[in-house]
Amino acid sequence: MGKATVIPFGPQHPVLPEPLHLDLVVEDEVVVEAIPQIGFIHRGLEKLVETRDYNQFIYVAERICGICAFGHSMGYAQTVEELMGVEIPPRAEYLRTIWHELSRVHSHILWLGLAADAFGFESLFMHCWRLRERVLNIFEKTTGGRVIFSVVCVGGVVRDIDAAQFREIIGTLEGIKSDYAKICNAFLKDTSVRNRTDGVGYISLEDARALSMVGPFGRASGLPYDVRSLGMGAYGKLSDFQPITSTAGDCYGRMEVRAKEVLQSIDIIEELIAGIPAGDIAVPVKGSPAAGAEASMVLEQPRGECYYYARGNGSKYLERMRIRTPTSINIAGMTTALAGCDLADVNMIILTIDPCISCTER
Amino acid sequence: MSAFTQTFAPISIADIPAMAADRKASGWRFVQVLAVNTENGIDLVYSFMKDGALENFKVEGVTKDDVVPSITGEFLAAFVFENEAHDLFGVNIKDIAIDFGGNFYALSQKEPMTVISPAQLAAREKAKKLAAAKAAKEAKAAAGESAAEASEASKAADMEAKLAAMDPEKAAKVRAAMEAKAKKEAAAKQAEKDAAMEAKLAAMDPEKAAKVRAAMEAKARKAAAAAQTADDAKGGE
Numbered sequence: 001m002g003k004a005t006v007i008p009f010g011p012q013h014p015v016l017p018e019p020l021h022l023d024l025v026v027e028d029e030v031v032v033e034a035i036p037q038i039g040f041i042h043r044g045l046e047k048l049v050e051t052r053d054y055n056q057f058i059y060v061a062e063r064i065c066g067i068c069a070f071g072h073s074m075g076y077a078q079t080v081e082e083l084m085g086v087e088i089p090p091r092a093e094y095l096r097t098i099w100h101e102l103s104r105v106h107s108h109i110l111w112l113g114l115a116a117d118a119f120g121f122e123s124l125f126m127h128c129w130r131l132r133e134r135v136l137n138i139f140e141k142t143t144g145g146r147v148i149f150s151v152v153c154v155g156g157v158v159r160d161i162d163a164a165q166f167r168e169i170i171g172t173l174e175g176i177k178s179d180y181a182k183i184c185n186a187f188l189k190d191t192s193v194r195n196r197t198d199g200v201g202y203i204s205l206e207d208a209r210a211l212s213m214v215g216p217f218g219r220a221s222g223l224p225y226d227v228r229s230l231g232m233g234a235y236g237k238l239s240d241f242q243p244i245t246s247t248a249g250d251c252y253g254r255m256e257v258r259a260k261e262v263l264q265s266i267d268i269i270e271e272l273i274a275g276i277p278a279g280d281i282a283v284p285v286k287g288s289p290a291a292g293a294e295a296s297m298v299l300e301q302p303r304g305e306c307y308y309y310a311r312g313n314g315s316k317y318l319e320r321m322r323i324r325t326p327t328s329i330n331i332a333g334m335t336t337a338l339a340g341c342d343l344a345d346v347n348m349i350i351l352t353i354d355p356c357i358s359c360t361e362r
Numbered sequence: 363m364s365a366f367t368q369t370f371a372p373i374s375i376a377d378i379p380a381m382a383a384d385r386k387a388s389g390w391r392f393v394q395v396l397a398v399n400t401e402n403g404i405d406l407v408y409s410f411m412k413d414g415a416l417e418n419f420k421v422e423g424v425t426k427d428d429v430v431p432s433i434t435g436e437f438l439a440a441f442v443f444e445n446e447a448h449d450l451f452g453v454n455i456k457d458i459a460i461d462f463g464g465n466f467y468a469l470s471q472k473e474p475m476t477v478i479s480p481a482q483l484a485a486r487e488k489a490k491k492l493a494a495a496k497a498a499k500e501a502k503a504a505a506g507e508s509a510a511e512a513s514e515a516s517k518a519a520d521m522e523a524k525l526a527a528m529d530p531e532k533a534a535k536v537r538a539a540m541e542a543k544a545k546k547e548a549a550a551k552q553a554e555k556d557a558a559m560e561a562k563l564a565a566m567d568p569e570k571a572a573k574v575r576a577a578m579e580a581k582a583r584k585a586a587a588a589a590q591t592a593d594d595a596k597g598g599e
Contacts, residue, residue: 035460039449039467047475050482212392212439225391230366230414291493296368296409296418298393307394307409309418315489322407324394324443332439335460361467 004032007343011040015118015347018357022350026343034338034346036331042361049321054080054289055154057321064323065359066147067110068301070103072323072359073152075299078233079308080154080318083295086285090234092156094276097234098169099143099151101265101272106135107302108258108265109180111354112187115255118351119196124186131183134176138169156282166273173266184259197251201337201349204249213333215304215326216261217353219245220253227300234272241268251345254352288316301326303354325359364414370407373419375430378408381419382433385410390417392437395444397451399476404451406430426452434459442466450475 004027011019019040025033045064049057062073074096081088113128136146142161143149151159161169187193203213208221218225226243228235235241244260246253289312297308304326313319334353341349373381385392393409393416403423410417424430432455434441445466447453452473471477478486521540525533559578563571 037462037466039469042467042469044474209391210438212437230364232366294370294418296370296416298366298411298416305393309396309407309409311398313486313489314493315486317485317489319400320396320398322394322396324396328442329392329394329439331442 003027009346013347015351016355016357017114018355020350020355020357022338022346024338024343024346029343031338031341031343031346034335036335038357038361040361041358045362046321046323049318051317053316054318055316057318058152058154059150061321061323062148062150062152064362065325065356067107067356068103068303068306068325068359069148070099070152071299071301071306073149074100075297075301075306075308075323076310076321077152077154078299079295079297079310079321080289081285082297083289083293083310083312084154084285084287086155086283088156088283089280090277091160091279092281093233094237094272095157095159095161095281096152098161098269098272098276099139099149101269102135102138104265104302105176105262105269106132106139108262109135111258111302112183112255115348115351116187118347119193121186121190121193124183127179127183131176131179134172138172141165141168153282155285156280158282160281166276170270170273173269177263177266180262187255187259194252196348197255197352198248200251200345201341201352202250203333203337205247207336208249208333211333211336212329213304214329215301215354216254216257217304217326217330217333219243220257221249222247225305227298227305230298235268237275238268238271251348251352254354258354288312288314289318290314303327303356303359304330306359323359323362325356325362327353327356327360330355331360366414366416368416368418370418370420373421375421375424375428378421378433379431381408382436385417386436388412392433392439395433395440395447397447397453397475399451399478403428404447404453404476406447406453408433424453426454428454430455432456432458449473452476 004025007024007026009022009024010016011021021037021040023035023037024031025035045060048060052060058073058076061076062069064072080086109128109132113125113132116122116124116128139149140146142165143151143159151157203211203221205222208218208223213221213223214225222245224243224245226241229241229243231238231241244257244264246256248256289310291312291314293312295310299306299308306326307322307324309320309322309324311319330353334350334355337349337353338346390410390412393411395409396407398405398407400423403425406421406424408419408421410419421430430453432440432444434444435457438459441458441460444455444458445460445462448455448458449462449464449467449469450473525536528536563574566574
């Protein structure tokens with residue numbers, strides 16, 4: 001065994017879209033320990049809740065992350081609605097879920113592109129992002145925005161989608177499906193991809209459970225936990241929902257889970273569009289959360305379970321808003337996956353947890 | 363498919379290790395730890411989940427002198443949140459499995475989440491005072507209204523009893539006289555109100571007074587139109 005050396009990794013690194021620092025303790029090119037550090041992009045967004053009323057904060061919540069923007073506005077609104085005992089119209093629940101699943105499709109395809117870029121498959125990266133553009137076009141047509149939509153309000157949504165737009169969405173998704181199948185073949189069957197991902201960054205089911213891992217990161221180790229299976233909102237109206245899992249537990253397993261979840265999300269969107277009820281898209285919300293009232297909520301973001309907590313103080317300003325993102329809880333799993341890996345695999349392993357540092361630090 | 367439920371339960375600092383050990387032994391999944399800055403100290407909320415049930419355990423009023431035991435022995439993933447509670451709120455947590463000693467978040471300000479600006483404090487005090495004044499006003503109005511209603515109702519009941527005992531013709535005359543008196547009183551009140559408004563308008567800037575007059579006239583026209591519509595509807599029936 002050689003002498004232990006500490007190699008700093010990040011916060012600026014080609015594989016990291018966002019700043020994360022790791023001190024990698026290596027011996028003979030093998031990582032013995034990985035010590036993370038964050039805080040390079042902390043913006044104090046949770047603190048802002050003290051000076052923005054509960055309707056204004058929705059616009060702050062969706063700026064926590066550029067990829068999970070819609071999910072954060074939806075999770076925040078659900079928590080405040082729970083806090084104030086507001087029941088939103090069924091059509092609003094369906095619309096929120098359709099946009100949320102579209103966000104998952106674009107997030108996973110974006111990640112697949114980044115993964116392809118990380119293992120040096122440039123053309124595959126470009127194909128993925130070209131497909132993702134078509135999902136962003138749907139967002140632009142239905143909400144007016146490509147990244148920040150601002151369509152969620154406390155009490156429902158502010159925009160409806162009409163039947164013609166639904167037909168167009170289904171047409172676009174069907175087109176994406178056929179192109180996506182070809183891309184999936186490259187990700188799941190190509191020998192060079194498998195050489196780079198098979199057995200890399202393995203985490204057993206027991207470790208995944210002990211480390212409270214969430215999202216595709218946990219499901220790739222066989223952990224069958226997905227918040228959507230709790231049937232909240234429009235997810236409860238689905239004929240069937242089974243979390244997609246893999247037993248591989250390595251980088252390949254994480255890629256496989258995300259690749260299959262894209263098709264699952266498209267199926268969910270098509271089923272919801274077929275059954276969306278007519279009616280109002282929002283209810284008026286008056287008053288303020290009671291002093292000391294508390295509510296918590298969980299939502300399955302593209303990267304996994306996200307926890308929301310709100311406490312009222314009798315005024316229109318919340319006393320506290322807490323958003324615990326999936327990456328925060330997956331940091332422990334990431335450091336475990338890195339221990340014992342080759343130095344050359346570090347970037348691949350970090351990428352396969354799909355870290356979102358903006359979400360983590362808020 | 364298990365349904366989602368959530369609960370909040372209070373615990374003390376001394377109960378934290380036993381609570382964590384019990385959750386671990388019963389197969390609960392660790393969700394998070396959060397801190398809330400309050401006037402009585404920091405509140406810590408520990409969350410666990412199992413089969414759709416989300417349990418939140420709340421430790422209230424943790425001060426800077428309190429030493430909070432870490433739960434990373436049972437749930438390693440908690441190290442992120444315990445370091446966060448230390449770095450952002452200044453909570454003194456001991457024996458964290460991976461303790462960054464205040465360097466997990468690279469911050470320029472010490473314990474930023476506990477900072478309450480004077481403007482914010484003043485706004486909070488004002489909001490509290492307003493809420494208290496509103497509640498007191500509502501309670502007073504409710505009490506006054508119920509007392510006035512009761513005395514009015516008892517007066518009306520007495521009069522009705524008297525009228526019932528009278529000769530019917532005389533009773534009809536008394537009723538007519540009472541209605542005329544009520545109308546006269548209402549007209550006098552309205553005249554008094556109009557005179558007060560005129561005095562106010564005379565004291566106002568002429569341009570503003572003209573605007574107020576126009577708004578009042580529009581309101582009166584709207585009310586008259588609504589009354590006319592109601593009359594027409596009655597006539598139609």
